[in-house]
Amino acid sequence: MKLYGLIGYPLSHSFSKGFFAEKFKQEGITGCAYENFPLASISEFPALLAQHKANLHGLNVTIPYKEAVLPWVDELSPAAAQIKAVNCIRFEKDKRKGFNTDVIGFKRSLLPLIKPHHTHALVLGTGGAAKAIMFVLEELSIPFTVVSRSGQAGAIGYEALDAAVIEAHTIIINTSPVGMYPNTNAAPALPYDAITKHHLLYDLVYNPAETLFLQKGAAKGAAVKNGHEMLVLQAEASWEIWNDL
Template identity: 80%
Template sequence: MKLYGLIGYPLSHSFSKGFFAEKFKKEGILDCAYENFPLADIAEFPKLLEQQPTLCGLNVTIPYKEAVLPWVDELSPAAEQIGAVNCIHFHDGKRTGFNTDVTGFKRSLQPLLKPHHTHALILGTGGAAKAVMFVLEALSIPFTVVSRKAQPGVVTYESLDKEVIAAHTIIINTSPLGMYPQTDTAPALPYNAITKHHLLYDLIYNPEKTLFLQQGEAQGAAIKNGHEMLVLQAEASWEIWNEKQ
């Protein structure tokens, strides 16, 4: 039996276990199992490896995408540049870290892009924002990063006027604003400046339509939530785990 799993904390509402259970059942995969491994501290990771010697692969979620780096032997180019890992492949005694958030986001975003989608606003500066930056750079889409606090290379929400919104026809929310249960919150944007030429993408998938997306849709913008990205990053992990078996 090949064992895969998810580390993070807490994992009570994790997507991955249900996704892989359904995948294994639907595809008749009988020799694989996927389990949640909640770790209250990343220092528990070596103990988990001792307890589960048959592990073939792990997904990594909040808050350990960066903290797990000392325990991997190699990094993919994307994971190295971003400085975050959400997928680990165990093979030939080595642990290799990947970032399949990049794959999921890129595969989800590309079909939505139109010729007028030339510049992007990235809302937030966390690990997810770094994955989004990596993809936009790969697609040669210039971007501006927005945060509540002023810092080098980053603008504040207060500086976002109608001209800035008009010039950035892709707006990507990587912050937790609007996530369940705080569904009545949204990034502070001049939403009345959004038009039918805009694409609003929210990495949040619960609720299905955040206040950020609702307000963009009301202005005629194209909208997309993070569910497909989540599915695609999980499928990318599965591809990685099986490509060298």
């Protein structure tokens, strides 16, 4: 039995296990299992590796261990090395290789939405997901400005977002958890009146399916997209990586 799984904590709302159970069923994939491995501390990781040494073929990694898992990975993909975060590990005969499928999922999801007038982006948030989004924007040669509540180096604060800034940045990507269930009445503090039909609003949040951020954008005629497809594409990318497809 080839074993795959997810490490993180907590894992009560994991997308991956249900996705792979359905994938195995629909595609007639046999001899494979996907399990959740909630680790209260990353220090429990070596014991997990030892316990499943014979049949562990791949792992997904979620919050809070995308960076903490790096010491247990022997080699990194270029994206994972630059972002310094891993959310997919492939087990090879003599080594473990780390990948970042946030990059793959976001890029595959974003590309069909890009129009000629989508020339500059605002990235809301500075966490691990934001780093993956910035990597993709750099790959696509789309200049971007980072927005941070804490006003950290290399970012502007939300108070700097006026109509002129919004008009100049026709892609707005929310990488923060603002608006995620159960706090569905929250939205990033933007001057939404400046959003037009030329804007694309992308929210990495997928629960609810239409956050207040996306609702406000859609009301102004903007194109909107939530994070569900990105999640599906990430999972498919993991399967491709584990099976060298």
